[in-house]
Amino acid sequence: AQTVTQSQPEMSVQEAETVTLSCTYDTSESDYYLFWYKQPPSRQMILVIRQEAYKQQNATENRFSVNFQKAAKSFSLKISDSQLGDAAMYFCAYRSAPGTNFGNEKLTFGTGTRLTIIP
Protein backbone atom coordinates (compact mmCIF):
# COMPACT_ATOMS: atom_id res chain seq x y z
CA ALA A 1 0.00 0.00 0.00
CA GLN A 2 1.09 3.51 -0.70
CA THR A 3 1.83 5.99 2.07
CA VAL A 4 2.29 9.74 2.00
CA THR A 5 4.24 11.63 4.65
CA GLN A 6 4.20 15.34 5.36
CA SER A 7 6.70 16.02 8.10
CA GLN A 8 5.86 19.70 8.65
CA PRO A 9 2.61 20.09 10.61
CA GLU A 10 2.89 23.88 10.46
CA MET A 11 4.79 26.42 8.40
CA SER A 12 4.75 30.18 8.25
CA VAL A 13 6.07 32.64 5.71
CA GLN A 14 6.23 36.38 5.33
CA GLU A 15 3.93 37.82 2.73
CA ALA A 16 5.65 38.07 -0.70
CA GLU A 17 8.32 35.56 0.32
CA THR A 18 8.79 31.99 -0.90
CA VAL A 19 7.99 28.85 1.07
CA THR A 20 8.50 25.16 0.35
CA LEU A 21 6.30 22.42 1.74
CA SER A 22 7.71 18.90 1.90
CA CYS A 23 6.14 15.60 0.95
CA THR A 24 7.56 12.10 0.63
CA TYR A 25 5.77 8.98 -0.42
CA ASP A 26 6.29 5.27 -0.62
CA THR A 27 5.16 3.10 -3.51
CA SER A 28 6.23 0.11 -5.57
CA GLU A 29 4.44 1.41 -8.66
CA SER A 30 6.34 3.05 -11.50
CA ASP A 31 3.47 5.09 -12.90
CA TYR A 32 1.30 7.27 -10.70
CA TYR A 33 0.11 10.80 -10.10
CA LEU A 34 0.91 13.21 -7.31
CA PHE A 35 -1.17 16.15 -6.21
CA TRP A 36 -1.15 19.10 -3.89
CA TYR A 37 -4.52 20.14 -2.53
CA LYS A 38 -5.32 23.29 -0.59
CA GLN A 39 -8.02 23.38 2.07
CA PRO A 40 -8.89 26.93 3.16
CA PRO A 41 -11.22 27.69 6.09
CA SER A 42 -14.16 27.17 3.74
CA ARG A 43 -13.17 23.47 3.98
CA GLN A 44 -13.41 22.75 0.27
CA MET A 45 -10.35 20.90 -1.00
CA ILE A 46 -8.99 22.66 -4.07
CA LEU A 47 -6.53 21.11 -6.49
CA VAL A 48 -3.40 23.27 -6.64
CA ILE A 49 -1.10 21.30 -8.90
CA ARG A 50 -0.55 17.78 -10.22
CA GLN A 51 2.42 15.82 -11.51
CA GLU A 52 2.51 12.70 -13.64
CA ALA A 53 5.31 10.40 -12.55
CA TYR A 54 6.36 9.62 -16.12
CA LYS A 55 7.07 13.30 -16.80
CA GLN A 56 10.51 14.48 -15.81
CA GLN A 57 9.60 18.13 -16.09
CA ASN A 58 8.35 19.68 -12.88
CA ALA A 59 4.78 20.99 -13.00
CA THR A 60 4.17 24.72 -12.63
CA GLU A 61 0.95 26.66 -12.11
CA ASN A 62 1.55 30.39 -11.83
CA ARG A 63 3.13 30.97 -8.39
CA PHE A 64 3.04 27.26 -7.51
CA SER A 65 5.67 24.80 -8.64
CA VAL A 66 6.86 21.39 -7.56
CA ASN A 67 10.21 19.71 -7.16
CA PHE A 68 9.58 16.11 -8.13
CA GLN A 69 12.41 13.72 -7.33
CA LYS A 70 11.18 10.29 -8.41
CA ALA A 71 14.16 8.29 -7.21
CA ALA A 72 13.98 9.93 -3.81
CA LYS A 73 10.17 9.69 -3.77
CA SER A 74 9.95 13.33 -2.90
CA PHE A 75 7.37 15.86 -4.07
CA SER A 76 7.71 19.32 -2.57
CA LEU A 77 5.55 22.36 -3.28
CA LYS A 78 7.06 25.81 -3.70
CA ILE A 79 4.87 28.86 -3.32
CA SER A 80 6.44 32.04 -4.63
CA ASP A 81 5.35 35.58 -3.77
CA SER A 82 3.14 34.29 -0.94
CA GLN A 83 -0.20 36.01 -0.55
CA LEU A 84 -2.61 36.20 2.36
CA GLY A 85 -5.05 34.06 0.41
CA ASP A 86 -2.54 31.22 0.38
CA ALA A 87 -3.14 30.60 4.07
CA ALA A 88 -4.65 27.12 4.33
CA MET A 89 -3.99 23.47 5.03
CA TYR A 90 -2.01 21.87 2.23
CA PHE A 91 -2.30 18.16 1.54
CA CYS A 92 -0.05 16.04 -0.60
CA ALA A 93 -1.78 13.09 -2.26
CA TYR A 94 -0.94 10.02 -4.34
CA ARG A 95 -3.05 8.24 -6.92
CA SER A 96 -2.33 5.12 -8.98
CA ALA A 97 -2.23 5.62 -12.73
CA PRO A 98 -5.11 4.21 -14.81
CA GLY A 99 -4.51 0.59 -15.71
CA THR A 100 -2.14 -0.08 -12.85
CA ASN A 101 -4.91 -0.69 -10.37
CA PHE A 102 -8.07 -0.76 -12.41
CA GLY A 103 -11.20 0.43 -10.69
CA ASN A 104 -9.33 1.63 -7.62
CA GLU A 105 -8.78 5.31 -8.01
CA LYS A 106 -8.51 6.39 -4.43
CA LEU A 107 -6.33 9.24 -3.36
CA THR A 108 -3.98 8.57 -0.47
CA PHE A 109 -3.33 11.71 1.55
CA GLY A 110 -0.70 12.94 3.95
CA THR A 111 -1.53 14.54 7.29
CA GLY A 112 -1.30 18.05 5.93
CA THR A 113 0.73 21.20 6.57
CA ARG A 114 -0.93 24.29 7.96
CA LEU A 115 0.50 27.34 6.21
CA THR A 116 0.27 30.74 7.87
CA ILE A 117 1.04 33.93 5.96
CA ILE A 118 2.50 36.74 8.05
CA PRO A 119 1.49 40.21 6.79
Place this chain on the structure above:
Amino acid sequence: ETGVTQTPRHLVMGMTNKKSLKCEQHLGHNAMYWYKQSAKKPLELMFVYNFKEQTENNSVPSRFSPECPNSSHLFLHLHTLQPEDSALYLCASSETPGQAWLNYGYTFGSGTRLTVV
Protein backbone atom coordinates in the same frame (compact mmCIF):
# COMPACT_ATOMS: atom_id res chain seq x y z
CA GLU B 1 -20.55 26.57 -6.36
CA THR B 2 -18.04 23.73 -6.24
CA GLY B 3 -19.78 21.17 -8.44
CA VAL B 4 -20.06 18.81 -5.48
CA THR B 5 -22.67 19.82 -2.92
CA GLN B 6 -22.85 18.37 0.57
CA THR B 7 -25.68 18.81 3.04
CA PRO B 8 -25.99 19.55 5.84
CA ARG B 9 -22.94 21.71 6.43
CA HIS B 10 -23.07 21.08 10.17
CA LEU B 11 -24.73 18.29 12.11
CA VAL B 12 -24.96 17.62 15.83
CA MET B 13 -26.44 14.30 16.80
CA GLY B 14 -26.87 12.15 19.86
CA MET B 15 -25.47 8.65 20.01
CA THR B 16 -28.92 7.12 19.61
CA ASN B 17 -29.98 9.25 16.65
CA LYS B 18 -30.22 8.28 13.01
CA LYS B 19 -29.21 10.84 10.42
CA SER B 20 -28.01 10.94 6.82
CA LEU B 21 -25.40 12.95 4.97
CA LYS B 22 -26.05 13.82 1.35
CA CYS B 23 -23.67 14.42 -1.53
CA GLU B 24 -24.64 15.50 -5.02
CA GLN B 25 -22.63 16.15 -8.18
CA HIS B 26 -23.63 17.04 -11.71
CA LEU B 27 -20.19 16.91 -13.27
CA GLY B 28 -20.78 13.72 -15.23
CA HIS B 29 -18.46 11.82 -12.91
CA ASN B 30 -19.06 8.16 -12.27
CA ALA B 31 -16.92 7.62 -9.20
CA MET B 32 -17.84 8.98 -5.79
CA TYR B 33 -16.08 8.75 -2.44
CA TRP B 34 -16.57 9.33 1.26
CA TYR B 35 -13.58 10.47 3.29
CA LYS B 36 -13.31 11.13 7.01
CA GLN B 37 -11.08 14.01 8.08
CA SER B 38 -9.97 14.07 11.71
CA ALA B 39 -7.50 16.49 13.24
CA LYS B 40 -3.82 15.59 12.77
CA LYS B 41 -4.63 12.43 10.82
CA PRO B 42 -4.51 11.72 7.09
CA LEU B 43 -7.82 11.76 5.34
CA GLU B 44 -9.28 8.30 5.72
CA LEU B 45 -11.00 6.76 2.74
CA MET B 46 -14.27 5.17 3.82
CA PHE B 47 -16.14 4.08 0.70
CA VAL B 48 -15.70 4.13 -3.07
CA TYR B 49 -18.48 3.82 -5.63
CA ASN B 50 -17.84 3.28 -9.35
CA PHE B 51 -20.89 3.42 -11.58
CA LYS B 52 -23.11 3.06 -8.50
CA GLU B 53 -21.36 -0.09 -7.37
CA GLN B 54 -19.42 -0.12 -4.14
CA THR B 55 -15.85 -1.06 -4.98
CA GLU B 56 -14.22 -0.37 -1.65
CA ASN B 57 -15.18 -0.47 2.00
CA ASN B 58 -12.18 0.44 4.08
CA SER B 59 -13.11 -1.58 7.17
CA VAL B 60 -15.68 0.99 8.16
CA PRO B 61 -17.92 0.12 11.15
CA SER B 62 -21.44 -0.91 10.25
CA ARG B 63 -22.86 2.15 12.02
CA PHE B 64 -21.90 3.94 8.78
CA SER B 65 -24.01 2.77 5.85
CA PRO B 66 -23.46 4.23 2.37
CA GLU B 67 -26.01 4.39 -0.40
CA CYS B 68 -25.50 5.34 -4.05
CA PRO B 69 -28.83 5.34 -5.90
CA ASN B 70 -27.30 6.83 -9.06
CA SER B 71 -24.01 8.26 -10.26
CA SER B 72 -24.98 11.75 -9.14
CA HIS B 73 -25.97 11.07 -5.55
CA LEU B 74 -24.25 9.54 -2.57
CA PHE B 75 -25.55 9.19 0.95
CA LEU B 76 -23.99 8.22 4.24
CA HIS B 77 -26.51 6.91 6.75
CA LEU B 78 -25.48 7.23 10.37
CA HIS B 79 -26.84 5.39 13.41
CA THR B 80 -25.69 4.77 16.97
CA LEU B 81 -22.50 6.75 16.45
CA GLN B 82 -19.77 7.24 19.02
CA PRO B 83 -18.13 10.52 20.09
CA GLU B 84 -14.94 9.48 18.26
CA ASP B 85 -16.91 9.58 15.02
CA SER B 86 -17.00 13.36 15.29
CA ALA B 87 -15.11 14.66 12.27
CA LEU B 88 -15.42 16.42 8.93
CA TYR B 89 -16.91 14.07 6.35
CA LEU B 90 -15.88 14.91 2.80
CA CYS B 91 -17.49 13.69 -0.38
CA ALA B 92 -15.62 13.72 -3.67
CA SER B 93 -16.17 12.64 -7.25
CA SER B 94 -13.94 11.86 -10.20
CA GLU B 95 -13.87 10.50 -13.70
CA THR B 96 -13.20 6.81 -14.14
CA PRO B 97 -10.90 4.84 -16.48
CA GLY B 98 -12.06 4.82 -20.06
CA GLN B 99 -13.26 8.42 -19.96
CA ALA B 100 -11.34 11.50 -20.96
CA TRP B 101 -8.55 12.08 -18.46
CA LEU B 102 -8.79 15.79 -18.43
CA ASN B 103 -8.69 16.00 -14.68
CA TYR B 104 -6.79 13.39 -12.75
CA GLY B 105 -7.82 14.63 -9.39
CA TYR B 106 -11.03 14.78 -7.45
CA THR B 107 -13.66 17.45 -7.06
CA PHE B 108 -14.49 17.81 -3.40
CA GLY B 109 -17.47 19.13 -1.56
CA SER B 110 -17.16 21.43 1.45
CA GLY B 111 -17.91 18.65 3.87
CA THR B 112 -20.28 18.05 6.74
CA ARG B 113 -18.92 18.87 10.19
CA LEU B 114 -20.35 16.13 12.39
CA THR B 115 -20.42 16.34 16.17
CA VAL B 116 -21.63 13.34 18.16
CA VAL B 117 -22.72 14.16 21.69
